[in-house]
Amino acid sequence: MPVNYTPPAPAQLLAVPGITLGTAAARIKSWSRDDLLLMSVASGAQAAGLFTKNRFCAAPVTVCREHLERGSAVRALLVNAGNANAGTGEEGLAHARKSCTAVATLLGCSSHEVLPFSTGVIMEPLPIDRVVAALPACRAALAESRWYAAVRSIMTTDTVPKGASRQVHVDGVAITVTGIAKGSGMIAPNMATMLAFIATDAPITGAVLRELAVELAEASFNRITIDGDTSTNDSFVVISSHRAPMPVINSRDDPRLAAVQGALAEVACELAQAIIRDGEGATKFIEIAVEGGRDAEECDRVARAIANSPLVKTAFFASDPNLGRIVCAIGNAGIADLDARRVSFYLDDVAVVADGSRADSYREEEGKRVMAKAEITVRVALGRGDARATVWTCDLSHGYVSINADYRS
Amino acid sequence: MPVNYTPPAPAQLLAVPGITLGTAAARIKSWSRDDLLLMSVASGAQAAGLFTKNRFCAAPVTVCREHLERGSAVRALLVNAGNANAGTGEEGLAHARKSCTAVATLLGCSSHEVLPFSTGVIMEPLPIDRVVAALPACRAALAESRWYAAVRSIMTTDTVPKGASRQVHVDGVAITVTGIAKGSGMIAPNMATMLAFIATDAPITGAVLRELAVELAEASFNRITIDGDTSTNDSFVVISSHRAPMPVINSRDDPRLAAVQGALAEVACELAQAIIRDGEGATKFIEIAVEGGRDAEECDRVARAIANSPLVKTAFFASDPNLGRIVCAIGNAGIADLDARRVSFYLDDVAVVADGSRADSYREEEGKRVMAKAEITVRVALGRGDARATVWTCDLSHGYVSINADYRS
Numbered sequence: 001m002p003v004n005y006t007p008p009a010p011a012q013l014l015a016v017p018g019i020t021l022g023t024a025a026a027r028i029k030s031w032s033r034d035d036l037l038l039m040s041v042a043s044g045a046q047a048a049g050l051f052t053k054n055r056f057c058a059a060p061v062t063v064c065r066e067h068l069e070r071g072s073a074v075r076a077l078l079v080n081a082g083n084a085n086a087g088t089g090e091e092g093l094a095h096a097r098k099s100c101t102a103v104a105t106l107l108g109c110s111s112h113e114v115l116p117f118s119t120g121v122i123m124e125p126l127p128i129d130r131v132v133a134a135l136p137a138c139r140a141a142l143a144e145s146r147w148y149a150a151v152r153s154i155m156t157t158d159t160v161p162k163g164a165s166r167q168v169h170v171d172g173v174a175i176t177v178t179g180i181a182k183g184s185g186m187i188a189p190n191m192a193t194m195l196a197f198i199a200t201d202a203p204i205t206g207a208v209l210r211e212l213a214v215e216l217a218e219a220s221f222n223r224i225t226i227d228g229d230t231s232t233n234d235s236f237v238v239i240s241s242h243r244a245p246m247p248v249i250n251s252r253d254d255p256r257l258a259a260v261q262g263a264l265a266e267v268a269c270e271l272a273q274a275i276i277r278d279g280e281g282a283t284k285f286i287e288i289a290v291e292g293g294r295d296a297e298e299c300d301r302v303a304r305a306i307a308n309s310p311l312v313k314t315a316f317f318a319s320d321p322n323l324g325r326i327v328c329a330i331g332n333a334g335i336a337d338l339d340a341r342r343v344s345f346y347l348d349d350v351a352v353v354a355d356g357s358r359a360d361s362y363r364e365e366e367g368k369r370v371m372a373k374a375e376i377t378v379r380v381a382l383g384r385g386d387a388r389a390t391v392w393t394c395d396l397s398h399g400y401v402s403i404n405a406d407y408r409s
Numbered sequence: 410m411p412v413n414y415t416p417p418a419p420a421q422l423l424a425v426p427g428i429t430l431g432t433a434a435a436r437i438k439s440w441s442r443d444d445l446l447l448m449s450v451a452s453g454a455q456a457a458g459l460f461t462k463n464r465f466c467a468a469p470v471t472v473c474r475e476h477l478e479r480g481s482a483v484r485a486l487l488v489n490a491g492n493a494n495a496g497t498g499e500e501g502l503a504h505a506r507k508s509c510t511a512v513a514t515l516l517g518c519s520s521h522e523v524l525p526f527s528t529g530v531i532m533e534p535l536p537i538d539r540v541v542a543a544l545p546a547c548r549a550a551l552a553e554s555r556w557y558a559a560v561r562s563i564m565t566t567d568t569v570p571k572g573a574s575r576q577v578h579v580d581g582v583a584i585t586v587t588g589i590a591k592g593s594g595m596i597a598p599n600m601a602t603m604l605a606f607i608a609t610d611a612p613i614t615g616a617v618l619r620e621l622a623v624e625l626a627e628a629s630f631n632r633i634t635i636d637g638d639t640s641t642n643d644s645f646v647v648i649s650s651h652r653a654p655m656p657v658i659n660s661r662d663d664p665r666l667a668a669v670q671g672a673l674a675e676v677a678c679e680l681a682q683a684i685i686r687d688g689e690g691a692t693k694f695i696e697i698a699v700e701g702g703r704d705a706e707e708c709d710r711v712a713r714a715i716a717n718s719p720l721v722k723t724a725f726f727a728s729d730p731n732l733g734r735i736v737c738a739i740g741n742a743g744i745a746d747l748d749a750r751r752v753s754f755y756l757d758d759v760a761v762v763a764d765g766s767r768a769d770s771y772r773e774e775e776g777k778r779v780m781a782k783a784e785i786t787v788r789v790a791l792g793r794g795d796a797r798a799t800v801w802t803c804d805l806s807h808g809y810v811s812i813n814a815d816y817r818s
Contacts, residue, residue: 055747056740056765087736089750089766122733123767232737310719310809318814324531327496328641331465338464341498356465357498358532398810400719405727 003285003374003394005277007160013147014165016176016199018042018241022141023153026134028082028120028127034153036131038138039077039197040107044242047074047115048209050217052234058086059096059126060116061233067100067112072206074239075109079117079195080131081154081182086232087123095128102132106139117195117235119156119182151180154195158182162274166263170256173246175202177263181271183234194275196221196236198267202260203242205250212261213238220268224276224392225307238264276392281399284316285375291388292381298335299389302380305333306391313396316376321367323352330380342383348376355383412694412783412803414686416569422556423574423585425608427451427650431550432562435543437491437529437536443562445540447547448486448606449516453651456483456524457618459626461643467495468505468535469525470642476509476521481615483648484518488526488604489540490563490591495641496532504537511541515548526604526644528565528591560589563604567591571683575672579665582655584611586672590680592643603684605630605645607676611669612651614659621670622647629677633685633801634716647673685801690808693725694784700797701790707744708798711789714742715800722805725785730776732761739789751792757785764792 019041023034041047049068051061078099085092100114118126141149151161165178183194204212217236242248249257277285288306293299306312309329315322323345330343341356347370351359370376428450432443450456458477460470487508494501509523516523527535550558560570572589592603613621626645651657658666686694697715702708715721718738724731732754739752750765756779760768779785 054737054740055742055744056736056749056752084733087733087762087766089764092766121731122736123762124733125767232733232740310805314810314814317810320814322530324493324496324533324641327465327531328463331463331641333464335464340465343465353496353532355498357496357501358534396719396810398807401723401726401805401807401810405723405729 002160002274002278003282005160005274008148008163010148012165013163013180014167014176014178015144016178016241017144017201018045018243019199019239020142020144021146021150022138022143023146023149024134024137024141026080026130028080028130031082034149035081036134036138037079037150037153038103038135038142039150040142041074041076041239042241042243043075045074045239046072046204046206046209046242047237047239048072048206048213049115049235049237050213052231054232056087056232058084058118058233059088059092060085060118061235062093063096063100064115064117064235067115070112072209073113074115075113076103076107077115077117077197077237078103079154081156082120083118083124083126084120084122084233085118085126088125091125095126098128099131102135106135115237117233119154119195119233122232147178147180151182154182156182157280159278162271162278164267164270166266168259168263170202170259171246173244175200175244175260175263177260177267179267179271181275183275194221194234196271197239198264199239199241200260200264201241201244203244203246203248204240204260205248208249208252209238209240211252212264216264216268219265220272223390224272225304273392276394279394281397281402282394283397284395286316286393286395287377287390288380288393289377289388289390290380290382292383292385293387294385296387296389299382299387300391301335302330302333302382303389303391305329306378307393310396316371316395317397319368319371321364321371323367326378327353338382339384344381344383346379347371411569411683411687412691414569414683417557417572419557421574422572422589423576423587424553425585425587425650426553426610427454427652428608428648429551429553430555430559431547431552432555432558433543433546433550435489435539437489437539440491443558444490445543445547446488446559446562447512447544447551448559449551450483450485450648451650451652452484454483454648455481455613455615455618455651456646456648457481457615457622458524458644458646459622461640463641465496465641467493467527467642468497468501469494469527470644471502472505472509473524473526473644476524479521481618482522483524484522485512485516486524486526486606486646487512488563490565491529492527492533492535493529493531493642494527494535497534500534504535507537508540511544515544524646526642528563528604528642531641556587556589560591563591565591566689568687571680571687573676573679575675577668577672579611579668580655582653584609584653584669584672586669586676588676588680590684592684603630603643605680606648607673608648608650609669609673610650610652612653612655612657613649613669614657617658617661618647618649620661621673625673625677628674629681632799633681634713682801685803688803690806690811691803692783692806693804695725695802695804696786696799697789697802698786698797698799699789699791701792701794702796703794705796705798708791708796709800710744711739711742711791712798712800714738715787716802719805725780725804726806728777728780730756730773730780732776735787736762747791748793753790753792755788756780
């Protein structure tokens, strides 16, 4: 069960004018559930995407990059669960391209206006014939109201669907932002194992969208880590359907952008945190806030050293204030000239370490009290500058081992 | 139970002339077992040490470094289990120094000829009075035959004592090498969580010992990783008692060195592998051999990316040939210009990936056959050079989570 996360009710995922969604059961694995999502986007829409930095990136990631390099016009997204189409070589690329061509034929657009996405097991051939065969059923189901069915179809080890919507008014026009995401393991820095799609009807140019996508990811999906692994397939796409009745936003300086960007950021942050709250086996949600670094990069490095330490994560699982493990992780972050005598840290409001050793005021009962909570903030002060960075993570439980030891069966 | 490791019988750990060992129960934790080891070394002995790179290094590590900077003459080592004396600030340093002074008084040497070591829980004050009070009992027990009792006294989460001996003949003189080690978690690159002491009676100068120590560690203790964490206390010390009746070896070019170095290397390698075989919760011993890199550093990086991936480790635990996870880990190793289409890998003798995608010959039954074994070699060919590197690791099991969720209680 996710940590303090209630999945959206179907009606809470608001329709975004110009975007319709349809799902079908392509039987990519031995599932009977829907596992294929077609998102059809109105003519004139723009998109921007960010993708995994894994050198073994999946075939659909390569094809998405190619298509978005040709331009930001987009007419459709196709997403399958159950198979990652990664480590599949030239055949995998051919499959991803074939799926785009099939969608383009069905919808009457160019194949480079179609973006393909896959998630699931790596290194097994994508059953492309079953994908193509299920496309007409996806098209027949297309409707603006189907965001909930859409997010359900792309789940893998997720225990709940993840989605969020916001509405804001800009110059008297109602603007909608709706996003969905999947992912609960193999989550790490730099666009890690997840698919996330956020759409708005606010009319934004491709150039502005590209800048927004980077900023949105940096403050949301790039802040999360479950196990330090970065998948072959991670993708985050922002889509503007250009359907809201207002002049196009074509500059970062446009005063109308702030409200839209705020809504996009809220949705991105909610989705990113939902991924952690539903992390594989997670029983706790942990925010690691590092301050007082020389630059944000070193703060980030310390935060991730703590967040990815199996020893720290098992201590959180056990609600055990074995706080030396956090000290140890800070020391392992690779900051060669870190002066341990200037480092302090806090568990929520409890000072644990002051100037490199146990705080005089620290009492183990206080540490236990905080460690028993389902949401915990670890605040680290490095004492060497003004920069800061935050990372969200979860604990490492028996559930994580069980899920990952059994996933394929 | 360790993976294919039978601990030594007491008689298999051979006495090293000039070195006596004595243990006692200092009751550093609520144990009744011996938890304090005094190793007394004959006058004229030399030592070299390597220590953790963790920036929060423990107080005894700081003191060891100080003492070895003053010279390589050593008269005693003092090791306690149950408390790491790390994250303990100035008080911790004072405690470590006080323990050296007490040993020096007892044995009639200088305190800077005493090297202190601690292992156990971080960030709790060392009960120095109990340590000092137990020293006379340690001294009373000193004997050349007590290596087995010695290694038992320094165990923490180890399930078996780890030790090895070799004898070689050099110019007709019998030379003994005996080593002991402790450690089973928090093991990672760069002198990770362990204490290891290897002694020989071959007379070797401090300068030569220092070079040997680096080479020995590089091929043994720096090749192992259990969970990617590097502890605050890791130490590896090589001691030469200078008791063998032969002229001193004072040059790397001395032809007598090869046989001694070979014996030292065998003992170091056996101890390092024993730590993995007894890794916390380990059910498998995995060798990851990466070849075809541009330099050893990038091969090492790929090997550790695989070895430290929780997803790879849980797949090994499950005997599940979910080999895409290894592909994914290779892609995450941070080699920016890695061409996935040139990468191949093998599980033992089974070709899994050839030129970036699944090998035509690969059959899942073959993968399952290898994954079911207790010892597995993963061989990765990067296809971009002649360098190579090997790392040894274990799987990630429910046992790991249980041990680390319960360790302090």
